Amino acid sequence: MSKPQFDQFKPLTVYTIYIASTPERVWEALTNAEFSRKYFSGFAVEMEPRLGGAFIIRAPDGSNHITGEVLEHDPPNRLTVSWNVNWPDLVEKLGTTLVTYEIAQAGEAVRLTMSERHDRPLSDDILSGGRTGWPAILSGLKSLLETGKAPQIKMAPPVKMLEALKAMGIKVPS
Amino acid sequence: MSAMDEVFKALADASRRSLLDRLHAENGQTLNELCEGLEMTRQAVTKHLAILEDANLITTIRHGREKLHYLNPVPIHQIGERWIKKFERSKLAALSELKRQLEKRDE
Numbered sequence: 372m373s374k375p376q377f378d379q380f381k382p383l384t385v386y387t388i389y390i391a392s393t394p395e396r397v398w399e400a401l402t403n404a405e406f407s408r409k410y411f412s413g414f415a416v417e418m419e420p421r422l423g424g425a426f427i428i429r430a431p432d433g434s435n436h437i438t439g440e441v442l443e444h445d446p447p448n449r450l451t452v453s454w455n456v457n458w459p460d461l462v463e464k465l466g467t468t469l470v471t472y473e474i475a476q477a478g479e480a481v482r483l484t485m486s487e488r489h490d491r492p493l494s495d496d497i498l499s500g501g502r503t504g505w506p507a508i509l510s511g512l513k514s515l516l517e518t519g520k521a522p523q524i525k526m527a528p529p530v531k532m533l534e535a536l537k538a539m540g541i542k543v544p545s
Numbered sequence: 546m547s548a549m550d551e552v553f554k555a556l557a558d559a560s561r562r563s564l565l566d567r568l569h570a571e572n573g574q575t576l577n578e579l580c581e582g583l584e585m586t587r588q589a590v591t592k593h594l595a596i597l598e599d600a601n602l603i604t605t606i607r608h609g610r611e612k613l614h615y616l617n618p619v620p621i622h623q624i625g626e627r628w629i630k631k632f633e634r635s636k637l638a639a640l641s642e643l644k645r646q647l648e649k650r651d652e
Contacts, residue, residue, distance in 0.1 A: 378609055382573060385615035387604035389548070486606055506622035522626070527638060 377451075380469050380488035384501055388509045389480045392516040397474050397481050398447035400512055404429070410511030410521040418452070420444065426452040439470075448474055454487075460541050465497065466490045485509065500532035548601070552620045555600035560585060561593045565602065568616040575611050 400406040404415035413431035428437035443451035454470040469488040515521040604617040
């Protein structure tokens with residue numbers, strides 16, 4: 372896709388977490404499959420580390436769950452990717468999702484802010500999937516970097532989001 | 546003061562909890578929007594927001610010319626991780642869903 376007009380995308384969900392680590396290690400954990408599998412329920416982040424590179428999140432069964440493109444690439448400080456769930460008609464109906472990670476040194480810790488931006492208003496039900504998932508993913512990332520281990524968090528399926536998608540005529544996997 | 550002390554201290558104030566409620570109802574508000582219809586002065590709201598941000602219960606981001614405020618549930622999630630055992634999670638989710646459904650029926 373061509374570079375979107377970022378100003379048209381409003382942040383609808385923003386999370387910040389402090390991690391006792393270095394910006395370089397946080398960047399690596401966010402962009403490396405071996406790391407991400409440990410804190411992201413087995414999902415592998417596969418990223419070509421350059422502007423315009425491919426960004427994929429592969430499900431444990433090998434399928435592409437998220438497909439996107441690297442839109443801002445300033446290691447280890449700032450990364451923006453398009454983040455589109457590969458379900459039929461989803462991008463057409465919900466528009467592109469942008470995810471930005473901002474990484475900054477804050478004293479002895481690193482401040483990581485994740486923002487999810489959209490080009491149209493979306494209901495809380497649609498956003499509930501991400502709002503359930505992100506705190507668990509970010510806490511897992513923090514544990515992994517600070518202790519070497521990430522707790523396996525069993526997450527319930529985002530029922531409200533799935534119902535809202537169905538109501539919009541988007542086919543969701545059963 | 547530890548990070549968790551700051552969270553509990555920030556939560557131990559009804560005005561600050563009401564600001565969190567407002568962000569829960571509508572995330573991503575400006576200072577002006579947050580002040581609307583409140584009994585508090587703008588200065589008081591600014592001060593409470595700073596305490597909430599220091600405790601990492603809210604986070605702010607620039608969007609164009611505006612500074613937007615967002616509820617940040619990450620510290621509350623971490624408190625949950627600390628004291629709620631994994632096997633209790635699904636039972637708690639079921640209980641809060643039951644409570645939600647029953648209260649909805651009363652409306």
